[in-house]
Structure formats: structure tokens, C-alpha cells
Amino acid sequence: MQSCTVFRLIRITLVLTAIGLLVWFVADEMRTSRLQAHYLSELGDELSFTLKPGDAPVLTAPVGPYDERTGYTHIADFSQRLQARGFEVAESARVSARMNQLSDEGLYPAFREKDRTGLSIHDEAGRVLHAAGYPERTYARFEDIPSVLVSALLFIENKELLDKRHAQRNPAVEWDRFAQAVVGQLMTTAGMTQDDAGGGSTLATQIEKYRHSPEGRTATKRDKLRQMASASVRAYLSGPDTEAARKAIVLAYLNTVPLAAKAGFGEVNGMGDGLFAWYGMDFDSANRALRDASAARVRERGRLFRAALSLMIAQRRPAWYLGGGAERLESLTDSYLRLMAQDGTISPQLRDAALVRQMRLDTAPLVPESSSFVERKAATALRSHLSDMLGVKSFYALDRLDLDVTTTLNASVQQGVIHMLQALKDPDVARDAGLDGQRMLGGGEDPGKVIYSFTLFERTAAGNALRVQADNYDQPFDINEGARLDLGSTAKLRTLVTYLEVIAEVHQRYAGRSAEALDEAADGADTLSRWTLGQLRRQPDMDLRTLLDAAMERSYSASPKEPFYTGGGQHYFGNFNRRDDDRVVTVREALRHSINLAFIRMMRDIVQYYIHINPAADKAIVSDADDPRRAYYLSRFADREGRTFLSGFYRKYAGKTTEARRDLLMQSAGSPKRAAAALRSIRPDLSLADYSEQLRAYVGDSAALDDARIAGWYKRFDPAELNLPDQGYLARIHPLELWLVRYLSEHPAATLTESLEASVDQRQAVYTWLFRTRHKNAQDVRIRSLLEVEAFIAIGRSWQRLGYPFDSLTPSYASAIGSSGDRPAALARLMGLIVNGGVKLPVVRFDELHFAADTPYERRFKHTPPQGERLLPVELTEVVRDAVIDVATHGTARRIAGAFTLADGTVVPVGGKTGTGDHRIQRFDRAGHKVSEQVVSRSATFVFLIGDRFFGTLTAYVGGADAERYVFTSALAVQLLRALSPTLMPLMETPTPPVPVLSAESEHPA
Secondary structure, three states: OHHHHHHHHHHHHHHHHHHHHHHHHHHHHHHHOHHHHHHHHHHHHOOOEEEEEOOOOOOOOOOOHHHHHHOHHHHHHHHHHHHHOOEEEEEEEEEOHHHHHHHHOOOOOOOOOOOOEOEEEEOOOOOEEEEOOEOOOOOOOHHHOOHHHHHHHHHHHOOOOOOOOOOOOOOOOOHHHHHHHHHHHHHHHOOOOOOOOOOOOOHHHHHHHHHHOHHHOOOOHHHHHHHHHHHHHHHOOOOOOOHHHHHHHHHHHHHHOEEEEEOOOEEEEHHHHHHHHHHOOOHHHHHHHHHOOOHHHHHHHHHHHHHHHHHHHHOOOHHHHOOOOHHHHHHHHHHHHHHHHHHOOOOHHHHHHHHOOOOOOOOOOOOOOOOOHHHHHHHHHHHHHHHHHHOOOOHHHHOOOOEEEEEOOOHHHHHHHHHHHHHOOOHHHHHHOOOOOOOOOOOOOOHHHOEEEEEEEEEEOOEEEEEEEEEOOOOOOOHHHHOOEOOOOHHHHHHHHHHHHHHHHHHHHHOOOOHHHHHHHHOOOOHHHHHHHHHHHHOOOOOHHHHHHHHHOOEEEOOOOOOEEEOOEEEOOOOOOHHHOOOEEEHHHHHHHOOHHHHHHHHHHHHHHHHHOOHHHOHHHHHOOOOOOHHHHHHHHHHHHHHHHHHHHHHHHOOOOHHHHHHHHHOOOOOHHHHHHHHHHHOOOOOHHHHHHHHHHHHOOOOOOOHHHHHHHHHHOOOOOOOHHHHHHHHOOOHHHHHHHHHHHHOOOOOHHHHHHHOHHHHHHHHHHHHOOOOHHHHHHHHHHHHHHHHHHHHHHHHHHOOOOOOOOOOOHHHHHOOOOEOHHHHHHHHHHHHOOOEEOOEEOEEEEEEOOOOOOOEEEEEOOOOOEEOOOHHHHHHHHHHHHHHHHHOOOHHHOOOOEOOOOOEOOEEEEEEEEEEEEEEEOOOOOEEEEEEEEEEEEEEEEEOOOEEEEEEEEEEHHHHHHOOOOOHHHHHHHHHHHHHHHHHHHOOOOOOOOOOOOOOOOO
């Protein structure tokens, strides 16, 4: 009996001892985290990532605010977009199996995260073009933080965090606060209390929450556990001792804590940006004052400390406290100041100085500091292209990505060009640059009002690399890529290329044919086809290069006396230099001296060629009403050609609003009368009053627009009384284009397929009415007019294939001398084709994109050499290259000759084409005669090539009322390029590997 009692006592003692040991172990673990430190530091050793060549699966990132802002969440999408745009993954992070496992189990990837990220753009030499860092104001090290801020933060949020007694302590959990939160949750669940139980969050878990939880919120208990577990794993990445990790937590929190958003600034993160955005404080000055504990600065220190403390408190409900709860925030700040002084965290002197409310929260929108658009223009253009590549909708979001970009721009040369262009506003600098002279700024014009835009590309293995993009226009608008300029003679370069293309097409079609076949083809052919066939008849083995050289020696009259029926009416044209009026010149001479009438006649030949190859121009079908092929052929032609034209018009208007479509069509109308016909056709629903108002809005102030005349047009052009071809004839706009704009007004969401199905009858009507015999002479005029329109549509497609930037050409021979407008950037693309031997290469602005460096999301993309697309025969580009070098040696651009000379004395050949133009507002009388005009802009462009590698454009531009006082020509642009040559020479001196192009034997493009 006694022995049983002893054994029972022993068992009880053992149980109590075991319980006591367990309690001691748990208490010790809660105090020291020894077991956690051992296990989690071993786990941390398994969490790694390495950067290796090639592609790899992308680690799934959380969808928290930090991951969205840095772009980690979208790395996979960015990768797809970049690879579709000619980039390949050069290197990517490979994460360890354990890191992948934890991520799959729901933990946030554990690595040393960056407090500050942002877009950086630099050139190959590392020179910075753009650098954004967010948050903008941060502490680099824990030691940089004023100690009073650290003490205040720990008092409010996490008192035990920096306790040095337990070096291995887990900073993610404060057990007393956690236990209190658990009890509170249980009581809430049991219905014992209605109060929301606190979460017991430490600074470490708060960081996980606002960085990685969806919307930065804790939505569920599972979210809370995920935050605690992720923070715990992250704390032991460097080993069991967490002292450094705990300091890093304080640093990260003060650098990145969310503090709402403010108009004019955006999202506010971190104490530095918070003090600036909400209190207008200079961060560096504030920190110096907070570190100074001298009595002399206690007042200032109190003011600054109060502001910082209020932000620490505001982070709990930042949108409310920093939005409309400023009074409550002030009251809480006062309370915490008293508690902290009572606790001994701050001195009574600092408390008293801080309790004086010396400054208020500033909720007014911030006004961004102004800066020069000129200095930022290139970076802005690069960011715009980068946004498009990545699918990022705003510069705001783009600048916050963890992304480092290497651009093709040469920052040193870029800056030199910018400084030169800016300096030209000074008359003395402009004079020293040689811009003060005949056909430049020799008449005392103010050089300060001339805008210059310069772009330079280099042919490389990766494509056409952008080396310089600069202007001196202190506004966001980019003249080089955004302006539609009437550039006059640069259109002659496009016309020359089209002329030679026609010759090359005929050569490809008939080379090697028998003499009989050539004679048969020449019978009834157009002028250019006849000439080409004659050359092949005389020399059957003539190669393309020989033929094109001969084409450059064909002659054209420069006489302005001949009237030209084009654009639906009779026109006369003049030469720039009247001494050319009585000359007969070769094509080469016409380009060299930019002789208008030769190119007008050349364009007439080109139009006749396109009419000749148009099936509707078959003379037998047109002239013989009894031709048995007529009905079948017209039906077949109407369907095929109608589909072609309607598809082109649909592309022109796709993606635009109804009003934008109408505005675009009305731009093609020309005279007031044609505009009246076009508007009546596309807006048959308008009342006379509305019709009159809208017509005046489109045409402007014109003597032709009196009420009686408009009423007459309204009745005469009534679509109910005119068939569709008549409407097109009167408006000088293709009837199917009129029909489509009207149809899309009624069916804005219609697809191309639906538009084609709806237009069956209209396509037939447009082409069959032309061949009825009644009023044959009048109908022949309409036939010629429509065929010319269709020829210009075909020519326009040819120009667009070579980079022409607009949807259509003005259907007039005047397009050969600039009436259809152009853009400098588009002319540069054309010159790039010449330099590249007829091969289309992409414009390359970025060599490398490096995402998320030193993170498990890291990826480095390199631009890959493209597959060139041949658009022109290499022989044609060789002939054009020789011709534009001749222009720069003996013609209108001869002042550039010899401007680029290498250090060894080698003269780099320069070629180019000049172009000058005015944009004018014209007014007409009742009869349609011009009664006045006003110059609203003047521009001069030089599109050039330098050697075998470089090409670009330089444009001078004056807009507004001042334009009429300027008489400069493209000589100004040419001289400026010469003045810039010393700045550009470092690029010319830099050797690059030879770039292969498609061989001369490559098949000519169709």
C-alpha cells in the first residue's frame, strides 16, 4: 500500500516535471526563438537563386502593391511582349527547388527586397539619360536614421524589436501581442464581444502585408498567418542571428510605409517622401536637425519630430488621417508625445517643443517643379516607346518598375547636339554656325523662333539603331515624329523611288522575253512601260542596274507652260528657279536641282502606268459597248477592286470615332464646293441649318459660303437625287470611301467582313455606271478622274509600304512636289531603306532591358538581329544612293560636301534630299477662285545619309503668325548639319562590324 503511494507520487512528479519542462521550453522559445532560429536559418540556406544564360520558368510573384509597382507580378507578360518584338532572354534567374516549393505553398518569396526601385535609362557607356527612384527620399543605412525616430517607431509599433538580449529572436512575432490578438479573435468568434480584435502585427508582418498582400490588406486569418510565416523565413536568411535583420526591418519600414496618395505627387511611400509631400520638408535638412540634440535647436527639432510622429501614427489609416482626419491626427499626436515623455522615450523639452502646433498638414495638390522639355525630350520619347513595348499605360507606372534599360542613344553626342540646338537661339551663335546668309536667316529674322529637330540612325546588325534624337522645342510635342509638314522637294525622293520601282517591275515582268513578245506588250502601253520595253528590245540581256542607270538619264521638259488635268481640274505648276523654265533635263539633273516640272511630268507618267495596269483601263472594254467580255469583266472587276479599295478604306478609318472619321474624310475634300458635296453625302440627315453650320466649321471663313450658295449646294448635292458614283465625282473622293464613312456612322461597330457584305450593290454600282454610252464625253471625264484617284490610291499603298506615314495621298500630280505632306521620321525610314540596300530593318531604341536585378524575378533581354525584309531591289537603292550623293556634291545640298572627314583624312561621302514648304490657309470666292492666303508655318528638311552606316533628318520649323516673315529654304538645314559635324564625328570614328544585307540576287519585291 505504501509502495503504491510512492509510485503514484513519482508519476505525478514526472508529469509535473514534464509539464514544467514543456512550459519552460515554450517560454524560453518565445523569449529566445532558439528552435526557430535553428530550423529557419537552415531553411534559409535552401532558398537561393542564380542568374544563368537563357530562359527559365518565371517564379510566380504575389499580387501586392509592391509587386505590382515594381513589375514583378508582370514579368511573364513583359517577357512575352518583348520576345514578340525582337528581344530574346539572355539571362534569367533560376530559383532553388525549396523556394519554388514554398511559393507554391503560399508563402511570399523570401529574398532581400529593395526599398527603392525605378526605371533607369542609360547608354552603352553607362551615361544616364533618365533615372527615376521610388520612393525618392530614403535612408541608405540604418545608421542614417535619427535615433529619436527609431525610438518613436518602436514605442508605437514594436517595442521589443531591437532588444539585444536575445540575438536569435524572431522579429515577426511578439508573443504577448499575438496571444492577446488570438484571445480577442476567439472572443469575437464566440460572440462575447463585438469589437474587432487587433491583429498583433509586428513591423515585419506589416511590411509583408503592405507589400505583398492583395491591395496591401489582411483579408483573412490565413493572410495573417501567411504574413507571419513569410516574415519569419525572411528574418533568418542571413543565419540564426537576427540583429542585422531587425535593423533592416526598421530601415525598410521607414523607407516604404504607405502614406496614402497626394494630387500632384502620386502614391506616397516612406518617411522621406511623406515629410516632403505632406509637410513640404526637405528630407536631408530635417534629418540633420533631428540628429542635433543641442538645446539651441530644440524648437526646430520639436517641429520636425511632431511631423514625423504624426506620419507614423497616420499609417494605421493613412487615407483617412491624411485625407479628412487631420484634426484627429493632431489630437493623437499630442497624446503620443505625452506618453512617450512619460515613458522616457523622449525628453520633456522635446515633448514641449513638439506640442506646439507650428505647422499643419498640407493637403493642397503639389505643383511639380518645372523643367526643360528640351532636356527631357529624348528620354520622354524613349519612355513612350518603352510603355508601348511593355503594355504599361502611363509614365507614372513605368518609372516605378524595377528596370534598367540600355538605349542605343549616345548620351554624350545627344547632349552635345541638344546644347548646340539650344544655343542657336542666340544670334551670335547662329551667325558663327553659318546660318546667317542667303536663303537662311540673312534677312534679320529672329533665330530664337526657329525650332530645330535632329534625328540620327546607324545601321547595325540589330537594326537601325537610334543614336541621336534632339530638338530645341521646349514643349512636349515631337516635331520629328508628330508633325505633318509640307516638305516640298523631299517628296521628289519618294517620287524618284516610285519611278524606278515602275521601271524595275516592268524589267522583272519582261526580261528575257522574245522580241515579238516585247513588241506586243509595247503596243498601247504607257510611256514608262514603252520606254523600258524599248530598252530590252535593243539590249535583251540588259541587267537591272544598267536599265536603272539609263532611266536616270531619261529627259523631261521643265516648262511651266503646259496645263495639267489632275485632281479633277486643270492646273499649272511653276519651278523654284525660273531659269529652269526653258530647260529639258535628265532625271538625275532634276533631282540634283530639285526642278518641279520634271517631277510633275514624272508623276504623270507614274499615274499613267498605274492606270495602264488597272483592268478598268482596257481600251477595248471601255470603247466598245458591244464587247462580249464587258458584263462579265465589269462584274468581276467591280467585286475584286471594290473589295481591295473598301478594305483599304476600312483600315484607314478603323479604331476611330464617328466624328474622327468624318473629320478625316473632310480633310480630303479640298475646295468649298467639294467639301459641300462630301458633307452632304456622308451626312444626309442634316437639316439645312445644321449643314450650313458644319460646312463652315470644316471650310472656315470663305467668301464662297454665303447662305444662298450653301442652300443651292444643299439641294444640288442631295444624296437622294444622286447615285453614289455621282457623289464621289462631285466630291472628288472615291465613292466607296464616302459610302463606308456613312455606313460606319450608322453601324459604328461594324467589322470589315460586315462592311464588305453590306457593300455588294455599291461595289457594282461604282464601276458599272461608268460604261454606259449616254453622255459619253462627260462620262469619259469621270472615268479619267476615277482612274486617277485609284492610281493615287495604288501609289499611296506603295509609299506606305516604304514608310509613308499617312493613310492617303492627295490625288494630284502635285503630290510629287509635296502637296500630300510628310514627316521627318518617315523620310528617315525611307533613307534607311536606301542605306540598307532595300532591306527593311526595325528601328532599334533599346539594346538591353534588365528587370529585377538581384531578385528571383531577374531577367535580362537582348535585342536579337532581325530577319531583314526586302522591299526594294538592291540595284535600285544603289542608283538612288548615287543620286542623293550627287545632290550633296553638285546640287541643292552641296554646302554639306566634305563636312565629315575622319582623323586619317578620309572624307565620308554624304548624300541627301532637301525640301522646303509653307503651310497656308487659303480663302476662295464664290466661283472657287483663291482670293487670299496666309502662311501659318514654314519648314525646311534635309534627309541625309552619311557613309554606309548613318542616316537621318534635320528639320527647321517656324509656326504661327511669325512664319510669314521667314524665307529660309532647306539650305538652313543643310548648313546646320555641317555645323553639327564636329559634334557627330565621335560616332563616325567608332568602327562597327560590317552588317550583311540581302544579296543583289534576291527576288525583287512585287
